[in-house]
Every structure is written in C-alpha cells, then in structure tokens.
Amino acid sequence: MFVRTAGERDLAAVRALLVETWHATYDAIYGASEVTEITDEWHSIASLRSRLTRPNSEFLVADDGKRIGGMAYAAATADAKIILLNQLYVLPACQRRGIGQALLEEIEASFPEARTLRVEVEEANGGAIAFYRSKGFLPAGNAADPRETSRPTTLSFEKPLG
Numbered sequence: 001m002f003v004r005t006a007g008e009r010d011l012a013a014v015r016a017l018l019v020e021t022w023h024a025t026y027d028a029i030y031g032a033s034e035v036t037e038i039t040d041e042w043h044s045i046a047s048l049r050s051r052l053t054r055p056n057s058e059f060l061v062a063d064d065g066k067r068i069g070g071m072a073y074a075a076a077t078a079d080a081k082i083i084l085l086n087q088l089y090v091l092p093a094c095q096r097r098g099i100g101q102a103l104l105e106e107i108e109a110s111f112p113e114a115r116t117l118r119v120e121v122e123e124a125n126g127g128a129i130a131f132y133r134s135k136g137f138l139p140a141g142n143a144a145d146p147r148e149t150s151r152p153t154t155l156s157f158e159k160p161l162g
Contacts, residue, residue, distance in 0.1 A: 001062040001069050001099055003106045010061050011048045013068040018043040021089040029124045056080065058110040062090070062099045069094035072103040076111065077118075083111045083161075085119040104135055114161050123153040132157050 006014060019039045026035045041047070051059045057075035061068045070090035074083050085107060090099045108117060119137060121128045137157035 001064045001094070001097075001102070003060055003062050003102050006052065006059040006061045006071065008049070008052065010063075010068060011045050011052075014048055014061060014071050015043050015045060017068055017071055017091055018087075018089060020091060024092045025125060025127075026122070029122060058107060060103055060106055060110075062094075062103055067091075069097075070099040070103050072107050074107045074111070074117070076114070080113065081115040083107070083114045083117050085117055088119070100131060101135070108161060111161070117159045117161055119157050120154050121157065123155050129155070129157075132159075135159065 022035050022039050022043070023032060026038075030038070051057065051073055054075060057073065060072045062070035071087065072085070072089075073087040074085045076082070077084055085104075088100060088103055088107075090103075111117075117137075118140065119132055121132065123129075137159045140156040140158040142153055142155060
C-alpha cells in the first residue's frame with residue numbers, strides 16, 4: 001500500500017474503514033450500539049469532509065489501488081510545535097503489515113517544524129498503546145475524555161520530533 005493525501009472520493013471508503021475498525025476495537029469497551037452512535041457522529045461524511053480543508057492538518061490514506069487499508073489524520077494545536085494525531089486506523093485484515101508505521105512516518109514528515117507528536121488512546125486499547133510505545137511514544141498522563149467521566153480513562157502519549 002502507498003500513502004497519499006486523502007481526497008473527496010476517498011471519504012466513503014474512509015468512513016467504512018473507521019466504522020469497521022471502531023467496532024472491532026471498541027465494541028468490547030463501549031458496546032456495539034454506542035460505537036455505532038459515535039461513528040455516526042464522528043465519522044460521518046460531513047465530519048470527514050471538513051478535515052480535508054482544515055488548515056495546518058494532514059489527512060492521509062493507505063491505498064493499494066483496490067481498497068483503502070488505513071487512514072491517519074493529524075493537526076497542529078494552538079502551539080504549532082505540538083501536533084495532535086487525532087486518528088490512525090488500519091483495517092483489521094490489514095494490520096501488522098507496516099501500514100500504521102507508513103502512515104505515522106508520513107504524518108511526522110508532514111509537520112517539519114513540529115517538536116512533539118501527541119496521541120490520546122483509551123487505556124483499554126492495549127494494541128494501540130503497544131503500537132505507539134514501540135514507535136517511541138512516551139506516557140504523558142491522562143487526557144480528558146470529551147464524552148464524560150464515566151468512560152474508560154484516555155491516556156496521552158507524546159513522541160519528540162526533530
């Protein structure tokens with residue numbers, strides 16, 4: 001798969017990827033009905049479309065010409081030296097093939113002036129935590145979960161850049 005910038009024509013495939021990976025990852029944590037509600041809101045075509053034109057951001061897909069196997073989205077924070085990796089997802093059938101690594105490397109290259117890459121991960125998502133730690137991310141504390149405090153804890157990890 002090769003990594004490229006996402007476009008309008010990718011949005012339906014990206015949404016399908018997000019719905020599939022969210023159900024595979026989070027059904028056991030939140031329950032299938034809540035995951036459906038979350039993906040309907042957060043991963044709607046309109047929500048994804050707004051990311052295509054957001055300033056100081058990068059929206060990537062991993063594409064093999066037949067399907068989108070992974071996606072990543074990151075944006076600068078109020079401090080342009082800190083980039084927040086909002087999303088990095090790989091289809092379950094495509095995991096452990098270097099797609100996540102390729103997406104992460106392209107995100108890092110997309111913000112040459114940044115000094116820190118930050119990501120927030122559900123504490124119960126052991127696979128994601130292991131992935132980010134293996135890529136040089138270090139724990140940076142707990143992050144506020146925007147949904148509510150009765151949810152699992154969200155952990156923050158940071159990787160120095162440059």
